[in-house]
Amino acid sequence: xxxxxxxxxxxxxxxxxxxxxxxxxxxxxxxxxxxxxxxxxxxxxxxxxxxxxxxxxxxxxxxxxxxxxxxxxxxxxxxxxxxxxxxxxxxxxxxxxxxxxxxxxxxxxxxxxxxxxxxxxxxxxxxxxxxxxxxxxxxxxxxxxxxxxxxxxxxxxxxxxxxxxxxxxxxxxxxxxxxxxxxxxxxxxxxxxxxxxxxxxxxxxxxxxxxxxxxxxxxxxxxxxxxxxxxxxxxxxxxxxxxxxxxxxxxxxxxxxxxxxxxxxxxxxxxxxxxxxxxxxxxxxxxxxxxxxxx
Numbered sequence: 001x002x003x004x005x006x007x008x009x010x011x012x013x014x015x016x017x018x019x020x021x022x023x024x025x026x027x028x029x030x031x032x033x034x035x036x037x038x039x040x041x042x043x044x045x046x047x048x049x050x051x052x053x054x055x056x057x058x059x060x061x062x063x064x065x066x067x068x069x070x071x072x073x074x075x076x077x078x079x080x081x082x083x084x085x086x087x088x089x090x091x092x093x094x095x096x097x098x099x100x101x102x103x104x105x106x107x108x109x110x111x112x113x114x115x116x117x118x119x120x121x122x123x124x125x126x127x128x129x130x131x132x133x134x135x136x137x138x139x140x141x142x143x144x145x146x147x148x149x150x151x152x153x154x155x156x157x158x159x160x161x162x163x164x165x166x167x168x169x170x171x172x173x174x175x176x177x178x179x180x181x182x183x184x185x186x187x188x189x190x191x192x193x194x195x196x197x198x199x200x201x202x203x204x205x206x207x208x209x210x211x212x213x214x215x216x217x218x219x220x221x222x223x224x225x226x227x228x229x230x231x232x233x234x235x236x237x238x239x240x241x242x243x244x245x246x247x248x249x250x251x252x253x254x255x256x257x258x259x260x261x262x263x264x265x266x267x268x269x270x271x272x273x274x275x276x277x278x279x280x281x282x283x284x285x286x287x288x289x290x291x292x293x294x295x
Contacts (some may be wrong), residue, residue, distance in 0.1 A: 101116075
């Protein structure tokens with residue numbers, strides 16, 4: 001595993017903060033409350049999405065590239081969201097560290113530090129409920145955290161969901177986040193050592209190209225807010241948490257209206273012919289999934 005200091009890339013900090021609706025934080029001091037505001041705004045305004053894979057647009061794990069795409073109105077998954085966020089935090093003066101993590105799914109897999117997840121910690125921000133001042137910040141778990149968590153063992157309630165934080169059993173000195181029982185995965189472990197983005201290059205290639213990857217099998221978009229999660233998998237749009245419901249997006253108009261209205265994805269960077277092709281691929285995959293379910 002790589003263990004290198006956090007690198008610095010240029011970023012349009014003012015543009016990024018405008019994207020988050022927080023231009024007032026450009027010259028604000030690093031505090032626990034300001035970290036919370038940044039985390040909440042990011043998770044609510046920048047969707048968790050892997051549509052670039054379905055559009056045939058290869059991405060990298062370069063945080064500067066991810067930040068530029070976010071500023072243009074798009075999202076990403078953990079390497080993109082947490083990578084870009086770490087860059088923004090560093091530019092704003094926060095002491096942020098990247099870590100190699102591993103998400104344990106609900107398919108019976110064992111916990112481990114697999115590099116299928118990038119994790120951030122932020123230190124030096126004491127508060128009344130966290131006098132030690134170290135925080136877990138994670139925008140890349142899809143249906144999980146809404147706010148940063150104190151890096152202190154305990155159970156934390158955020159909206160309708162509860163999360164457990166404890167010392168990891170697979171990463172000495174590391175931590176384990178246990179997801180809510182209703183969540184999409186069991187938990188996530190991360191190593192305490194700092195890392196650079198090269199630690200994720202190989203796994204990113206696998207996740208964005210392998211037929212075994214969930215991102216390749218299902219076109220997924222998610223957006224967390226204070227009371228729940230909006231999620232679209234294929235053509236199934238669901239609300240988890242308060243006001244839970246599910247509908248099927250039968251037409252391209254329904255699909256792109258949901259992406260815009262629910263997730264804030266205008267897709268201004270996608271040509272009409274690309275949208276036609278994308279919906280065709282998503283629709284075909286959804287029909288195959290339905291056929292498999294019925295069988």
